[in-house]
Amino acid sequence: MSKVTTIIDIGSNSMRMVVLQKSSRFAFNLINETKSRVKISEGCYENNGNLQEIPMQRAYESMKSFLNISESLKSRKVICVATSALRDAPNSKVFLSRIKKDFGLSIKIIDGEKEAYYGGVAALNLLHNDSFVTVDIGGGSTEFCFVKDNTIIKSISLNIGTVRIKELFFNKNDIEGAKKYILDNLKKIFEQNIEIPDVIVGIGGSIRSVSKLIMQRNEYPLDILHGYKYKVSKEEDFLLQIINAEDNNELKALGIKKDRFDTIKEGTFILKTILDELHISEVITSGAGVREGVYLSDLLRTSNCKFPSNFNVSVRSLLDRFEIDPKQSAYMGNNASKIFDVLKPVHNLEDKYKTYLVIASKLYSIGSALNFYKSNDNAFDFILNGLSYDFLHTTRVIIAHTIKFSKKSLPSKKDIQEYEELLPSLDVMRWLSFMISLNITTNQDLSKPKIEYILDEENNTLKLELENKTFLINSNIEKLELPKEFNLEIL
Known part of the structure; x- marks a missing residue:
């Protein structure tokens, strides 16, 4: 594996990049992290899943900037993956071909199970917990990875994402329809006949935003999101306040930043429904996700995607x-x-x-x-x-x-x-x-x-x-x- 490696993740809402530098066989450190809210899936669920020209252009320009950063940091390896928006879009080849032609970069579209698996690999290696289920709420889908006794048991992807729910239900003020849609999808988890832990590891921008707000409201002394945990029972009322906010002024009063106004209600609604239906008692927030999972799967490919025992x-x-x-x-x-x-x-x-x-x-x-x-x-x-x-x-x-x-x-x-x-x-x-x-x-x-x-x-x-x-x-x-x-x- 290259000493400096770039991982780019094209999600439905955001494009994210990490640049990681190896310091010894299994050790590494973060030297850059960049995010661009390109919202590549904007408008697609109202247009038969097709990517729209303006969002694609935003993603194209962001990719150019990402690769400039990567080159400046002397990264010798770039791995780019794309998730729900591109795997669902009938016209995704238009974007993929343009990126390949102009930048020489091949984007790998990963399926939902693989996306969930990468989130599980990141949480398994980079958080201190033995049994949990990761929940990664994205723009087009939500991924679940079940971990028991430090072993990944099952990875599942469901088509319940913030942009999808917003365009199909919230824009039409059909909240009951949104809830029924989410619950119908969640039945697929129960059909797996697997033990559901009462702890989730929250991945993705929606859950991290909610966790950050809870930290601030509770005047938590440590300003670090990765590893932050809270009891669901203590924060249910706050989650409902976000969901029931009538306008952006109410969201702002709750401490929510402007760039989250567009999907925070939908993301919190999905989260609350999952917490209730799966009977979750505790949420642990992860600062690591798909990107780190992709990196670790490469770094630890000869050791079953796990660090050696007693290695930190x-x-x-x-x-x-x-x-x-x-x-x-x-x-x-x-x-x-x-x-x-x-x-x-x-x-x-x-x-x-x-x-x-x-x-x-x-x-x-x-x-x-x-x-x-x-x-x-x-x-x-x-x-x-x-x-x-x-x-x-x-x-x-x-x-x-x-x-x-x-x-x-x-x-x-x-x-x-x-x-x-x-x-x-x-x-x-x-x-x-x-x-x-x-x-x-x-x-x-x-x-x-x-x-x-x-x-x-x-x-x-x-x-x-x-x-x-x-x-x-x-x-x-x-x-x-x-x-x-x-x-x-x-x-």
Whole structure:
């Protein structure tokens, strides 16, 4: 696979492009993301499915801009897929031929099941969840991919999209007809005789727009959409407010942006109907979708379209690009594990916190790579956004705070107040901060020393036997702030 790859997805509403750069065998990072709301399917459902000239011209001009960006970023591979609008249109060859002739680009029209599968591959690899159904509401169709125990079970595509529903029903004020049409289509899911999970992973512009509004209304502390989750029962009234809005002024009052006025009611109506009919209790929002699924299917084609076990693409990508010394990172991770294990009888933390401590210890030096001064603060801000994939919001906030309060005083109640709803108790955060501080301090001279940790439970004391005692290390260990009722002793 090329080091820099461009993926373009031509949907009924929007054309989207991502440019991704490999940093090692399975790791990559996003270097460009561009969207153009060309609405290529505009008017087609009222004209026997045929693409109209003006929307095709918008898509043509956007493609030219996309390819200019791709070329400037030295992308050596371009994969372009098209979904519902082009696969349904009798005259799609007109557009496909023009793109091929003028730009030398072959557009691959994928069927609905393949589109759903790509969404499933993206969610399976880039979100932290074992069983769910992806729901990708597009302009012409909605795709469902059922995942159980980290395995894709079934992919389904139904002809219920925002533009289709708008032109066939909403423009005629036939809301009951729209609901019946959606419910009739949803029967095809129940005919599959598969277990339907109560969690959906929302893909596509309509669901992401709704999730963004819910985040803002709830004053959610983290401004990151990928991985954001909410309970359906708490947001049903808001969904109905969008659906029942009588004009654009009411939509604007709800926080909806102008470029979503044309399809947000239809998209929310489809979403609400699906949530009700499938008895969904929770929605997880995915920032990744078909484009990332296409990329991962290529990248992971020799491994059943899954990352290796215990592999995290975000951690690996950050280390590939910013770690100062791979041997130091590995040492810090191993030493963090030792410290956590020996102190387990005292801190009594769940094992998941061991994983967080190890990741934080490996990544803490990233701040110095960005800028040596205030390195912990640099790392905090960067990691909140840099752990892009396969992390719960709570996880990335815990890791970022653990790094922020290393090599300094342990956090106070005030220090964690801003992100309190995403963090564990103050005691847990103080233990994590202490353990990473101890880890960093014992390797202050970067000598990767052999250390024996001995826990004296009776006296609540951790004893350290260092391979090489130096004044620098000893003096800094003595400065460490300790969790309450706990002692540290250098043998």
